[in-house]
Amino acid sequence: MTKDIKIAIIGVGGVGKAFISQLASYIQRNQSTLSISVVYIARSSTALISKDYSPLPLTAFVPEKLDAAGVPPLSVPDLIKFLKDCGSEAILIDNTSSIELASQYPEFLKSGIHIATPNKKGFSSEESLWNDIFAAAGNSGGSGGYVFHESTVGAGLPVISTIKDLIDTGDEVTKIEGVFSGTLSYLFNQFAPAGGNEAPRAFSEVVKVAKDAGYTEPDPRDDLNGMDVARKLTILARLSGLSIASPTSFPVQSLIPKPLESASSAQEFMTNLPNYDADMGQLAEEAKKEGKVIRFVGSLDVASKSLKVGLEKLDASHPIAALKGSDNIVAFYTKRYGDRALVVQGAGAGGDLTAMGVLADVIKIIARIK
Numbered sequence: 001m002t003k004d005i006k007i008a009i010i011g012v013g014g015v016g017k018a019f020i021s022q023l024a025s026y027i028q029r030n031q032s033t034l035s036i037s038v039v040y041i042a043r044s045s046t047a048l049i050s051k052d053y054s055p056l057p058l059t060a061f062v063p064e065k066l067d068a069a070g071v072p073p074l075s076v077p078d079l080i081k082f083l084k085d086c087g088s089e090a091i092l093i094d095n096t097s098s099i100e101l102a103s104q105y106p107e108f109l110k111s112g113i114h115i116a117t118p119n120k121k122g123f124s125s126e127e128s129l130w131n132d133i134f135a136a137a138g139n140s141g142g143s144g145g146y147v148f149h150e151s152t153v154g155a156g157l158p159v160i161s162t163i164k165d166l167i168d169t170g171d172e173v174t175k176i177e178g179v180f181s182g183t184l185s186y187l188f189n190q191f192a193p194a195g196g197n198e199a200p201r202a203f204s205e206v207v208k209v210a211k212d213a214g215y216t217e218p219d220p221r222d223d224l225n226g227m228d229v230a231r232k233l234t235i236l237a238r239l240s241g242l243s244i245a246s247p248t249s250f251p252v253q254s255l256i257p258k259p260l261e262s263a264s265s266a267q268e269f270m271t272n273l274p275n276y277d278a279d280m281g282q283l284a285e286e287a288k289k290e291g292k293v294i295r296f297v298g299s300l301d302v303a304s305k306s307l308k309v310g311l312e313k314l315d316a317s318h319p320i321a322a323l324k325g326s327d328n329i330v331a332f333y334t335k336r337y338g339d340r341a342l343v344v345q346g347a348g349a350g351g352d353l354t355a356m357g358v359l360a361d362v363i364k365i366i367a368r369i370k
């Protein structure tokens, strides 16, 4: 029997565009067994809506198509109603970084709508939202839709699925540490290379390259202030069984120069960042004199319930110092694995790699749908 699925996509930026392209190809490859129709695509102020639930064309999709249509997006209650009335299973893909949308996940789930998302906000904000999401979700004991969020940590790398498998099979996580930001990995690999022979590049210059490559958050200050890593660590800590009130409830080091904390826009921040290249350069130089490199590291210790995010000086021979490009590394220490961690490593940012994690989540949802 062919499974009939309707999909709504919100967010058509770096991740959203790549997702639509990968989904189009998936639909093409599986058309004999799956009937998948994308019936809603939205960005902040415009949307494409297929009122009769016929599939919207996905080939050669460009966000400008939404603007040309000129239709305002549906409100959340109207979108829930639209998807509930579709006559088949429905999946919401949230490719935004909006807390307003994420805070409505419990309502979508309670209405039987499934969710796949790389948006960290729903899982790393106030603990009550986390509790409401998983109380409603069908894959965590609730009676609602399924929710999957692999790309919220390490983009498409199997980080969330790995920790869930460890715990579901009865292992206990004792400690997790690593590099959780593609942007900050790329930044320090370029700005303070471990090799010695490579010429370091100016801090602000590398931030710009990371932004242009699609590694940063929509506003790069969310990477540089440590909050993106703090959110990822909050998600992993909660999955490890810790109660974490919010991503600001533990120490997080910000790399934003003090005078730029009050910058009124991302653009103003980027324009003025080169003025502080010398300060960051000095930090890297000091570490180099000690034969070390600086890297932005996150760690959590379950027994002491402590989480920490910030710069560390590491020996050039340390596995973290050897990372290349936008690589993340996540070392899981558990009762079963003992002193030698289970390690997940690879590129941890970028539109295509993040979209791959979201599409893999969609495929998991489809596999669970009767």
Ligand SMILES: NC(=O)C1=CN([C@@H]2O[C@H](COP(=O)(O)OP(=O)(O)OC[C@H]3O[C@@H](n4cnc5c(N)ncnc54)[C@H](OP(=O)(O)O)[C@@H]3O)[C@@H](O)[C@H]2O)C=CC1
Pocket: 010, 011, 012, 013, 014, 015, 016, 042, 043, 044, 045, 095, 096, 097, 098, 100, 101, 118, 119, 120, 151, 152, 154, 155, 182, 214, 215, 216, 217, 218, 348, 349, 350, 351, 354
């Ligand atoms: N880029 C990466 O490497 C990774 C990204 N992620 C996460 O993926 C998500 C998307 O990232 P990315 O594609 O890079 O971001 P972009 O800024 O490129 O795109 C964001 C998209 O979301 C839309 N959007 C924002 N707010 C709303 C809203 N309230 N309602 C409707 N649409 C909205 C924007 O529309 P408009 O332009 O009209 O405002 C835009 O289309 C983020 O949550 C990010 O944290 C996760 C892992 C890796």
Ligand SMILES: N[C@@H](CC=O)C(=O)O
Pocket: 152, 153, 154, 155, 180, 181, 182, 183, 184, 215, 216, 217, 223, 228, 348, 349, 350
């Ligand atoms: N801005 C994030 C994107 C993925 O979560 C990063 O740099 O890792």
Ligand code: NA
Pocket: 150, 151, 152, 153, 154, 155, 156, 157, 158, 159, 160, 357
């Ligand atoms: Na992941």
